[in-house]
Amino acid sequence: MAICKTEAIVLKAHNFSESSKVVTLYTKKYGKCAVVAKGVRRPKSSMCGTLEPATHAAIVFYMKEGREVHTLSQSDIITTFRMLQGDLERFSYASAVCELVDRLTPLEAENRALFALTLKTLGELERAQPDEFLVLLWFFELRMLAFLGFKPELDMCTHCKGIPDKTVVGFSLPKGGVLCSPCAVKDDEAYALSQKSLDFLRHLQRVRTENATKLIPPQGATSEIDNLLHAFLKYHTDEFRDIKSLRVLHMLRSQCSPSQEDFEKS
Ligand SMILES: [Zn+2]
Missing domain, CATH: 2.40.50.140 (Nucleic acid-binding proteins)
Known part of the structure; x- marks a missing residue:
């Protein structure tokens, strides 16, 4: 012992x-x-x-x-x-961070980078304004995916290895990254991804934790980014399933009041 x-x-x-x-x-x-x-x-x-x-x-x-x-x-x-x-919405985001770490990491495998990221993200959530919570969660998800070996490829087309030009792009879940416009057209299962969302995700992938909240998502792109990240997490990690705290957050965002049952389950 x-x-x-x-x-x-x-x-x-x-x-x-x-x-x-x-x-x-x-x-x-x-x-x-x-x-x-x-x-x-x-x-x-x-x-x-x-x-x-x-x-x-x-x-x-x-x-x-x-x-x-x-x-x-x-x-x-x-x-x-x-x-x-002391703040339900803030705590729901912190719970999502904790639940993601719990669900997506194996038992007893040291990952100091992920430990530091989790601690820093909770610290930033403590200080952030409510309109910054979601970007912090996205930042955490992207960085955690990278630390666990699932970093989404956002620069090079994952099919032809070319650099996507500034027109329509797509995202392939099985290939784990972006598709240039000719490759996206040929892939029936490609997710549509606007250039503005892609540019934002690239910034978010590179920014330091303390600067993540300074990034403002492009107008009208919130659902596209949120849905893509969740689809990506679901596709690449068996354990992601339906993370309860994320479901509560979706309800909070759509301004429904979550039922007591959801909190008890989570
Ligand atoms: Zn291509």
Whole structure:
């Protein structure tokens, strides 16, 4: 049994017994880990309140080889994102970030770049204005895809390897990137992608985290970009399926009030 000390972001937690919780963490040194936090539901527990989703904590746990769930022995908060906890819309975006990391990463595979990205994105969500949340989520999705080996090709035609000119372009989900106009015409399954959306996605793929919120999506392109990114995530990652927090966000955007059931499920 090894004693492991690392930083972690709480992805999700559920009650396990009267006094314990099973918590999924994204750790800096070990990637995604599941731990049982014994006694944490008792008010006197030193870990009480440190395992809420989207909390950044310093943790110690005992790792037993061959087990999928390890034992948490200590957890101390490093960063509480207070704004995330007190604002439903902001928290829904933070939940989407945590759920994407949970669903798309394997257990115990270190990815420090993804850890840093997740932490920085939560920090930016804490500070962002509501009209910047969606761009931050897109930024996170694009960068995470790149870190997991699914970076969409946005510069070169994925069929003929030519550089698309400034006319109509397409996007191929199976090929994982853009198509020039002659290749897009020949591909029945190509997604239509306007030049303005493509230019925006290229900027978003290259920008630093702290500058992502300065990018403003081109007028009338929000649905096109949102739908394309989700179709791409769904196509390339079996685990994407219907991520519940993203469904809640779609409802918030269309100004319907989400049902209590959706929150309970997520
Ligand atoms: Zn082509």
